[in-house]
Amino acid sequence: MTQARGNVFLAGVGGQGALLASEVLGEAFLLGGYDVKKSEVHGMAQRGGAVTTHLRYGPKVFSPLIEPGSADLLIAFEKMEALRFAHFLSPAGAAVVNAQEIMPPSVATGRERYPERIEERLAGVTPNLYMIDALAAALSLREVRAVNMVMVGAASRLLPLPETIYLEALRGRLPERIVEVNAKAFRAGRALLVPRGA
Amino acid sequence: MSVPAREKVELLSGNEAIARGAYEAGVTVASAYPGTPSTEILENFARYEGVYAEWAPNEKVAVEVAHGASMAGARALAVMKHVGVNVAADPIFTSSYTGVRGGFVIVTADDPELHSSQNEQDNRHYAVAAKIPMLEPSDSFEAKEFTRLAFALSERFDTPVFLRSTTRISHAKGAVRLGEASGPPPASGFVRDPAKWVMLPDNARRRHAIVEERMRSLAEFAETFDGNRIEWGDRDLGVITAGVSYQYVREAFPEASVLKLGMAHPLPSRLIREFAEGVSRVVVVEELDPHIEMHVKALGVPVQGKEIIPIVGELSPRIVREGISGKSVPVRPAEGLPGRPPNLCPGCPHRGLFYVLNRLKVTVAGDIGCYTLAALPPLKGMDTCVCMGASLGNAFGIEKALGKAALGKVVAVIGDSTFLHSGITPLIDIVYNRGFTTVIILDNRTTAMTGAQENPATGRTLLGEPTRRLDLAALCRAVGVDHVYTVNPHDMERTEAVLRRELFRGEPSVIITEAPCVLLPDHRKDKRPVYEVIPDLCTGCMACSKLGCPAIEWVPFTPEEAVAAGKKGSQKGMARINPLLCDGCNQCPPLCTFRAILEKKD
Numbered sequence: 001m002t003q004a005r006g007n008v009f010l011a012g013v014g015g016q017g018a019l020l021a022s023e024v025l026g027e028a029f030l031l032g033g034y035d036v037k038k039s040e041v042h043g044m045a046q047r048g049g050a051v052t053t054h055l056r057y058g059p060k061v062f063s064p065l066i067e068p069g070s071a072d073l074l075i076a077f078e079k080m081e082a083l084r085f086a087h088f089l090s091p092a093g094a095a096v097v098n099a100q101e102i103m104p105p106s107v108a109t110g111r112e113r114y115p116e117r118i119e120e121r122l123a124g125v126t127p128n129l130y131m132i133d134a135l136a137a138a139l140s141l142r143e144v145r146a147v148n149m150v151m152v153g154a155a156s157r158l159l160p161l162p163e164t165i166y167l168e169a170l171r172g173r174l175p176e177r178i179v180e181v182n183a184k185a186f187r188a189g190r191a192l193l194v195p196r197g198a
Numbered sequence: 199m200s201v202p203a204r205e206k207v208e209l210l211s212g213n214e215a216i217a218r219g220a221y222e223a224g225v226t227v228a229s230a231y232p233g234t235p236s237t238e239i240l241e242n243f244a245r246y247e248g249v250y251a252e253w254a255p256n257e258k259v260a261v262e263v264a265h266g267a268s269m270a271g272a273r274a275l276a277v278m279k280h281v282g283v284n285v286a287a288d289p290i291f292t293s294s295y296t297g298v299r300g301g302f303v304i305v306t307a308d309d310p311e312l313h314s315s316q317n318e319q320d321n322r323h324y325a326v327a328a329k330i331p332m333l334e335p336s337d338s339f340e341a342k343e344f345t346r347l348a349f350a351l352s353e354r355f356d357t358p359v360f361l362r363s364t365t366r367i368s369h370a371k372g373a374v375r376l377g378e379a380s381g382p383p384p385a386s387g388f389v390r391d392p393a394k395w396v397m398l399p400d401n402a403r404r405r406h407a408i409v410e411e412r413m414r415s416l417a418e419f420a421e422t423f424d425g426n427r428i429e430w431g432d433r434d435l436g437v438i439t440a441g442v443s444y445q446y447v448r449e450a451f452p453e454a455s456v457l458k459l460g461m462a463h464p465l466p467s468r469l470i471r472e473f474a475e476g477v478s479r480v481v482v483v484e485e486l487d488p489h490i491e492m493h494v495k496a497l498g499v500p501v502q503g504k505e506i507i508p509i510v511g512e513l514s515p516r517i518v519r520e521g522i523s524g525k526s527v528p529v530r531p532a533e534g535l536p537g538r539p540p541n542l543c544p545g546c547p548h549r550g551l552f553y554v555l556n557r558l559k560v561t562v563a564g565d566i567g568c569y570t571l572a573a574l575p576p577l578k579g580m581d582t583c584v585c586m587g588a589s590l591g592n593a594f595g596i597e598k599a600l601g602k603a604a605l606g607k608v609v610a611v612i613g614d615s616t617f618l619h620s621g622i623t624p625l626i627d628i629v630y631n632r633g634f635t636t637v638i639i640l641d642n643r644t645t646a647m648t649g650a651q652e653n654p655a656t657g658r659t660l661l662g663e664p665t666r667r668l669d670l671a672a673l674c675r676a677v678g679v680d681h682v683y684t685v686n687p688h689d690m691e692r693t694e695a696v697l698r699r700e701l702f703r704g705e706p707s708v709i710i711t712e713a714p715c716v717l718l719p720d721h722r723k724d725k726r727p728v729y730e731v732i733p734d735l736c737t738g739c740m741a742c743s744k745l746g747c748p749a750i751e752w753v754p755f756t757p758e759e760a761v762a763a764g765k766k767g768s769q770k771g772m773a774r775i776n777p778l779l780c781d782g783c784n785q786c787p788p789l790c791t792f793r794a795i796l797e798k799k800d
């Protein structure tokens with residue numbers, strides 16, 4: 001992706017750090033010389049509910065919201081959340097999806113089942129699907145909270161900025177003591193994804 | 199675009215930008231009560247050097263403190279969510295009459311779409327009703343600029359000024375150019391001026407005339423204010439819009455002519471007429487109520503508005519495009535999936551209480567806070583939720599309607615911060631008017647729903663200073679409640695025993711459930727054992743699932759899988775505890791008759 005404007009939709013579950021991931025990405029695009037707008041909802045959403053962030057960059061951005069059917073990239077921190085927001089993808093859009101499953105309350109209490117064949121259903125929405133195991137990558141760094149930066153690292157392979165800008169954004173947004181482990185997670189994520197046709 | 203060296207561009211949320219704008223404007227006193235989507239404004243403002251910022255017990259007090267600071271000559275800010283203005287309306291309406299000394303700005307953060315609120319009221323009505331000018335930014339850049347401007351207008355026109363944000367302004371980020379702080383005005387001290395500050399009828403009558411004159415001057419100002427601007431484009435379509443809707447309009451119709459209104463009240467009548475005369479079709483695009491539309495119609499200008507743009511919920515570029523063009527574009531439908539509503543955290547002390555209330559089958563008058571989430575299945579432990587503090591009055595009203603028949607059947611449930619916000623006066627009502635209501639105060643040592651803010655019962659201020667910690671039990675006794683008990687809600691057996699006794703007491707009682715919020719840093723630092731389900735002992739009875747704890751997961755079986763796992767073929771599944779989520783609260787082990795839940799050994 002080398003276009004001058006783009007829409008990145010992030011979806012996750014409260015507590016996974018999706019908001020911080022979007023902070024680092026937003027900062028990176030600002031450092032990269034783009035106009036940036038980013039929208040999210042706090043409050044109720046933090047209590048284990050679905051969390052989404054709309055991130056838009058370009059020479060000049062008006063709306064802070066991405067319209068359904070127009071996201072260039074979907075970064076999903078949880079498998080079912082990927083499917084829930086897949087309709088935001090444009091026909092040529094790509095999805096980077098963490099294979100992790102987190103049960104919603106109705107599934108955890110046995111009233112509903114976790115949906116099946118998610119990967120297959122996602123592949124039906126986008127030909128550019130990248131499933132990765134960000135939880136495993138984070139656990140191998142002994143830091144479960146680094147799932148978000150693994151995701152940013154993987155997604156960065158599909159975005160137009162050079163690697164150094166993300167690391168600069170990361171240093172600007174995180175407290176000193178956790179910069180190193182997050183930079184490692186970012187690089188681990190970058191190693192997990194090889195763009196097809198690149 | 200080259201940026202001069204000393205200018206710095208940052209990606210700020212609308213709330214961060216408002217805080218920055220207040221700092222740059224020289225605000226030295228700010229007061230607020232936390233409420234989504236406004237909370238981060240004071241949290242960010244408090245970090246600037248040399249300012250005073252506080253959490254007030256409620257929004258009315260916040261406005262009175264800021265108004266007082268203005269009387270003494272300081273620039274002052276009061277911040278609240280939309281429904282907070284209802285609480286603060288009394289001082290706001292009369293501060294319009296007194297006017298100001300130091301600039302005085304009230305931020306109202308509205309919540310179209312009810313992302314985290316109990317209604318989606320449109321607070322532009324307050325500007326009209328209280329005769330107070332209102333600025334309305336459309337992104338973070340304007341949020342900062344308009345905040346600075348609001349203070350200038352306040353001092354120039356001797357008036358409080360409203361700054362209206364919405365969730366998509368407050369919680370959206372955009373590039374903001376940081377400016378210099380102008381420095382606070384010299385502290386002039388309070389100057390006696392009864393005709394201005396003492397609103398006895400005779401003085402207030404004269405001030406009303408001044409208010410009307412002021413609004414005429416402001417209407418004149420609005421005509422030339424550069425925040426109200428025409429962006430001429432294609433003359434076939436002219437859109438009048440404001441706030442975040444402006445961004446949606448520019449996105450959906452980049453070629454259209456646009457009248458962008460940065461001031462929601464008073465509106466610029468001549469500018470609106472000039473715009474309408476320059477285009478062949480006029481449409482008003484605004485979220486919620488037809489505030490601008492009514493004004494335009496009153497001018498006799500033919501306009502389309504709410505017949506094509508929804509009055510309910512947020513707008514979006516697509517809604518605007520479809521409303522104006524009359525054509526809908528099909529999009530891929532969203533998948534039907536199990537919902538993921540917010541839930542009480544693993545280890546939340548509220549869960550223990552609501553599990554008990556659910557067992558007791560009482561009517562639970564509820565309130566505003568995290569615990570409102572206990573209304574959702576499987577706990578289903580709350581029967582009403584109206585506004586801050588309503589639980590006590592609602593429970594007492596139910597009791598008065600039913601008389602003795604209500605004994606043992608009704609409780610009020612309210613959080614510590616919410617109780618201090620507006621639960622004390624209804625508690626006085628219960629005692630004074632000979633009630634027997636059982637009130638439960640959930641004391642988790644923080645204002646949790648909005649992200650763990652300090653309050654009078656935490657012993658710390660917004661600026662991080664230690665302070666006298668309010669004693670909830672002593673307060674309840676002081677207003678005349680003789681039966682005040684404190685229980686640990688994680689100990690559900692004891693909690694249930696105390697509740698069963700107090701429910702049937704023919705006098706008011708207060709039960710304080712005391713255990714810290716799991717999000718508090720001190721609690722998170724604390725290492726606790728996590729629990730696990732021993733698969734051989736689990737019979738799949740689902741008793742633990744009734745807690746609705748996110749850490750307890752149900753693993754469904756087919757009959758073959760059940761037999762393979764050494765279970766009866768009729769067993770439908772078994773429970774599992776996710777060690778990454780378990781907080782070690784010890785609520786679930788006593789619920790398991792089969793003693794299958796044990797401390798996990800590493």
